[in-house]
Amino acid sequence: MKTRIIALAAATGLASAAAPALAQDFDAVLKARQGEMRIMAINLGILGAMARGNLEYNAEMAQAAADSLVAVSQINQRPLWREGSDNMSIDGTKALPMIWDDIAGFRADWEAFGKAAAAAAATVANGQEALGPALRGIGGTCQACHEAFREADS
Amino acid sequence: MRKLLTFVIALGVIAGAAGLWLTRPDRLPGTALAGVSAEAGRGEQLFWAGGCVSCHAAPGAEGEDKLILAGGMRLESPFGTFVSPNISSDPTHGIGAWSVDDLANAMLRGVSPEGAHYYPSFPYTSYARMSVQDIADLKAYLDTLPASDTPSAPHEMGFPFTIRRGIGLWKLLNLDPDWVMADPGDAVLERGRFLVEGPGHCSECHTPRDGFGGLDTANWMAGGPNPSGPGRIPSLLPDALTWSATDIAYYLESGFTPDFDSAGGHMASVVSNMEKLPAADREAIAAYIKALPVN
Incomplete structure (x- = not known):
C-alpha cells in the first residue's frame, strides 16, 4: 500500500512538474518570434506612415526601416520554430500546427518575405511614391504566411 | 368517433401539405430576368466584393x-463538414452550363437548378440582398474564368x-433579404x-449565430465564436473596434492594422x-462599419 502511495505521489509530482516545464521550455522562442514580428511591425509602420502621408518622407529613415526588415529576414528561423510550440499545444502563441505539417511551405513564405524586403530596400530611398509598391510587396507575403499558418485574429 | 378520426387525419394531411x-x-418568378443585360466588368467587381475565390479556389x-x-x-461546422463545390466554367463539373436564372436562384434563394435547397454554408442569406442585375453581371464575368474538370466532393x-427539406424551415426563419441597417440616407x-x-x-462570421446556425441579428457584427x-x-x-475610417480602409487595402x-x-x-x-468601395465599407450602433 505504502509503495503504491509513493508511486502515485511520484507520478502526480512528475505530471505537475512536467506541465509548467513544457510551457517554460518555449518561453524564449516565443519571445524571440514575437519580438522579431514586432520589429517588422515597427519598421513597416515607419514606411506605412510615410506612404499614407502621416509622417514626412525621409529617404534615410525609409532606408533604415527597409534595411531592418532585410536584417530580420536573415535571422536564422530554425531554432525559433520548434515542434510542439503551436497554439494547440501551448498558450501564448497563434502559431498553427499547420507550420509543422507543411514546413517547406512555411520556409518558402519566409523566404518570400526576405525577397520582398530586399526589393523594398532597393527602392524606398528613391522617393515617397516608391513606398506604396514596396509595402504592397511585403504585405502580400505577410498575408500569405498568416493566412495559412497563423490563427485568425480575435 | 369515426368522424373525429377522419377529421384528425384530414387535419394531419393539411398540416403535412402546408409544411411541404x-x-x-x-424559386424566383420566371419574369425576374426580363430586360436585364449583363456587363462582365461590373461582374468582376462583384466577384471580388463577394469573395468567391476565398472558398471556391x-x-x-x-x-x-x-x-x-x-x-x-x-x-x-457543428452540423458537419461542408466541401465547397466546383463553380468554374466547366459545363459538366462546374456551372458553365447554368443560365443566369440558375445562378440567380442559387444566390438569391439558395435553390439549385435541380430544385433542391443549398446549405447556408453558401452565404445566400447575404447574397439575397443583391439584385438580379448584379447576378447577371457576375455570371458574365464567371463565364470568362477558366474551366476545371475536378468533380465536386459531397458534403x-x-x-x-442530411435532409435538405429541413433547410426550407431554416430559410423561413433566417432568409430575409431586407437590410439590417435602417436606410442610412x-x-x-x-x-x-x-x-x-x-x-x-461580413456578418456571416462577424455576427454570432443561434443554436440552429441562424444569425443573431440583435447582435449584428458583435463578433462571436469562429463558426468554422x-x-x-x-x-x-x-x-x-476603435480604428478610424481611414485605418479600416487601409487595412482592407493592405492587410496592415494601425500598428502594422x-x-x-x-x-x-x-x-x-x-x-x-476601387478605393471608394473600401471607404464605403469603412464608413458603414463606423456607423454601426453601440451595442
Whole structure:
C-alpha cells in the first residue's frame, strides 16, 4: 500500500512538474518570434506612415526601416520554430500546427518575405511614391504566411 | 368517433401539405430576368466584393490559379463538414452550363437548378440582398474564368442535417433579404451597406449565430465564436473596434492594422479580395462599419 502511495505521489509530482516545464521550455522562442514580428511591425509602420502621408518622407529613415526588415529576414528561423510550440499545444502563441505539417511551405513564405524586403530596400530611398509598391510587396507575403499558418485574429 | 378520426387525419394531411408547401424550394418568378443585360466588368467587381475565390479556389492555389474555381475547401461546422463545390466554367463539373436564372436562384434563394435547397454554408442569406442585375453581371464575368474538370466532393453531414427539406424551415426563419441597417440616407453609407450586408457577407462570421446556425441579428457584427474552427471572430462595433475610417480602409487595402500587424487566418484571404476593389468601395465599407450602433 505504502509503495503504491509513493508511486502515485511520484507520478502526480512528475505530471505537475512536467506541465509548467513544457510551457517554460518555449518561453524564449516565443519571445524571440514575437519580438522579431514586432520589429517588422515597427519598421513597416515607419514606411506605412510615410506612404499614407502621416509622417514626412525621409529617404534615410525609409532606408533604415527597409534595411531592418532585410536584417530580420536573415535571422536564422530554425531554432525559433520548434515542434510542439503551436497554439494547440501551448498558450501564448497563434502559431498553427499547420507550420509543422507543411514546413517547406512555411520556409518558402519566409523566404518570400526576405525577397520582398530586399526589393523594398532597393527602392524606398528613391522617393515617397516608391513606398506604396514596396509595402504592397511585403504585405502580400505577410498575408500569405498568416493566412495559412497563423490563427485568425480575435 | 369515426368522424373525429377522419377529421384528425384530414387535419394531419393539411398540416403535412402546408409544411411541404412552406418548406418547398422557392424559386424566383420566371419574369425576374426580363430586360436585364449583363456587363462582365461590373461582374468582376462583384466577384471580388463577394469573395468567391476565398472558398471556391482549390486549397493552396496562389496567383492566377486562384481564378480556377475548382472548389474543395473544407468548412467545418457543428452540423458537419461542408466541401465547397466546383463553380468554374466547366459545363459538366462546374456551372458553365447554368443560365443566369440558375445562378440567380442559387444566390438569391439558395435553390439549385435541380430544385433542391443549398446549405447556408453558401452565404445566400447575404447574397439575397443583391439584385438580379448584379447576378447577371457576375455570371458574365464567371463565364470568362477558366474551366476545371475536378468533380465536386459531397458534403460530410450527419443525420438529421442530411435532409435538405429541413433547410426550407431554416430559410423561413433566417432568409430575409431586407437590410439590417435602417436606410442610412447617404450615398456612401448606402454603398457600404450593400457591400457589407450583401456580397461582402461580413456578418456571416462577424455576427454570432443561434443554436440552429441562424444569425443573431440583435447582435449584428458583435463578433462571436469562429463558426468554422477554434478562436473567436472580433466585434466590429464601436466599443471594440476603435480604428478610424481611414485605418479600416487601409487595412482592407493592405492587410496592415494601425500598428502594422498583418491580417491572419481567413481575414487575410478577405483582404486579398478587398484590395482589388476601387478605393471608394473600401471607404464605403469603412464608413458603414463606423456607423454601426453601440451595442
